Amino acid sequence: MLKFDIEKQNGLMRAGVIHTPHGDIKTPCFVGAATRAAVKALTMQEMRDLGSQAILANTYHLILTPGPDLIKQAGGLAEFSSWHGPTFTDSGGFQIFSLPDVKITEEGAKFKSHINGDKLEMTPESSMQAQWAIGADIHMAFDQLAKSDNKKDMKDAMDRTHRWLDRCIAEHQRLETETISVPQYLYAVVQGGNFNDLRAESAKYCAAKDVDGFGIGGVFVAEGMAEMLETVNSILPNDKPRHLLGMGQEPIDLFVGAEYGCDTFDCVAPTRMARNGSLYTHDGRINIKNAKYKNDFTSLDPECDCECCKNYSRAYLHHLFRTDEITAKVLASIHNEHFVVKIVDRIRDSILSGTFKEYKNQFLARYYSAK
């Protein structure tokens, strides 16, 4: 069983430590998205330097290339990527869901590779096998996403996710007993969309299972997230960690997530937006490509202590983006990733010191006041 210590708790919100075979994760924690075993535009050393504690890779992408077996040969995800720290893998459910021409059956999902059109299939069992080969510390159960206002569709997807969960657990346990390696852990994924009664049902189902933690998935809109998380996390066992899948573009999502009992987060938005020139500051997000930054020789964010903000001006970043220098994306990614990692680190500090509410109010008031 994955070891998770809670250092301080206030309502659903808590600060703790997840002890993984590759090291500890002090929670709450923002986990970097390393979909293809790489954080886009950044080296693993840069990730360490900016304060990242863990990364999350994607089973779908790694199955396509270079393949789970190759990563296994390399000694697992952490070794292969030279990250060496705690790692997660997402099951592939989300990606497959987002592909066109996906066929969901009870057995699994049939889809075409976005790279070469190969007809592929993923099942709960094959996802578990791939994740064991990839060898992340924490795996996600293979789930079926649904994005629908139709409650019946949502319930069908949720019920199937539950049936798949049982198969994931069975396969995970089989692999666990037959594999002589460092332990690997499994999170169940709670679904149910925007229907809180379905969310409650899903949380109850998952809570009863022999898993190491929980992913909360299928959150597409931040509205209503607080109530949803309150519902779900009141039901999930308190002593296991919870990962809020895919949320973290907006700082408020991180505050709300932590406040309502989520321990880890991952989100592609900080690095994606960085590559597209949309950069976080304490006074809100700015588009560094805008003409008004051409002659702005101030730091991107004077209160940020990342490599980018300590050394370079907005005018310089503007110039790098305008001239399409690769360095633009590197520096911007360092900053955005650091920014969200730091927010969550400070949320943790504020939980430990009992000042969460003050920190939240002060941060959000300033961040969202500009717009």
Add this chain to the structure above:
RNA sequence: GCUGGAAUCGUCUAGUGGCAAUGACAAGAGACUGUACAUCUCUCGGCUUCGGCCUUCGUAGGUUCGAGUCCUACUUCCAGCA
């Protein structure tokens, strides 16, 4: 000097009688939440009561219902010959 060829939006470019006029770049702005994303979208002559109106394809004339497109002259540039 002669003979050909060419001049279109900031730049390059499409256009061969129905055109405010193609595409690319540049420029201006927006989007992005378990990454098919180094991506995508919109704007890009002026005005508008959003139906249009006005001014534009080197300059000036002309032919035509209608000209960026055809004719004439001029200007500038390019190539070849002297």
